[in-house]
Amino acid sequence: MKKTIYIAVIINLFIYNSYAEQFNVAENYKGKSDIQSLDLIQLEKDCTEQIDFWQMTNSEREKIRKNCPINQIAFYFQNLYETINNKKNIYNSEKLNLIIEKNISTKIINNTKYPVKALNLSMFNKTKFMDKINLAKSYFDVDGYYWLINQYYYISDDGDIYTSLLKDIDVDVKPIFWKHYQIDKKNFHFNLIDLLIDDGYKYEIIYPDHFRILEGSLKETPYEIDKVKTCYQKEYTTGCSIDSYRFYHNILSEKIEMLKEKDTNNKESIEIIDKQINKKCLSISEPNDHFEAEKFTYNITKCLTRQLKKKIKKIDQRLEVL
Secondary structure (H helix, E strand, C coil): CHHHHHHHHHHHHHHCHHHCCCCCCCHHHCECHHHHHCCHHHHHHHCCCCCCHHHCCHHHHHHHHHHCCHHHHHHHHHHHHHHCCCEEEEEECCCEEEEEEEEEEEEEECCEEEEEEEEEEEEEECCEEEEEEEEEEEEEECCCCCEEEEEEEEECCCCEEEEEEEEEECCEEEEEEEEEEEEECCCCEEEEEEEEEEECEEEEEECCCEEEECCCCCCCCCCCHHHHCCCCCCCCCHHHHHHHHHHHHHHHHHHHHHHHHHCCCCCCCHHHHHHHHHHHHCCCCCCCCHHHHHHHHHHHHHHHHHHHHHHHHHHHHHHHHC
């Protein structure tokens, strides 16, 4: 899955090359480099507990745990929360400072306190606060199945920041999202470049105009047509949201081909239209926690579906007069 975004990443690196400099963050605070190359699809395969896991021998279970890369990096972050007492300046230059700040809080559910640990990264222009992102966090999702929610990160010397949020219990790890930021030294901002979402369906966003479903093609699985036509009118699910997008995207693709057959001078293509539509919708703020993923998927696909319907209507009008 990561290979599919390398070309776009390279293009983005050229765009931001004017800001490139070495951000020599101390090794103790850079995070783990594994995060920058996580493959969410492979990660889920490598980190899903087998049905007979607890009937295996200790050596067999240990071998499975070692195949899951998250088990190799979790201990680093457990120590990191203890290392940072409050704030830590991890990079400073003449104008730019990066400061990690630890935040420890509690949430109370059914009269029980649960700790919430977080590390935020703030950017300052000299002493003026400019921007902030969440680097790492750890807490129990006691509303679900007592998953341990963990977010891990890595800061590269080139100013790229990678984070990944995961549901994590022992060997059973389920990814939620992966992000790639770049430090914009000119405008003092953390620019989100890439976003991969695993919300039942897996899809990728490369800003500003790329949206793609990763598992399976747009045409492979059948639709419940009555459902996809009304899923934004009722209580939503990720499956309905994604299927609605797929359904209308396929219709638009077919309409474009019909238009080409009737008008050989037509220069429109699904690739060009996708970029135009995507750019209008991908300005929606990205999710920052696991419970925001489904709503984010809903908002993105609702916007995309509306734009697809508008384009289909316009093409239908052109087809009628040809």
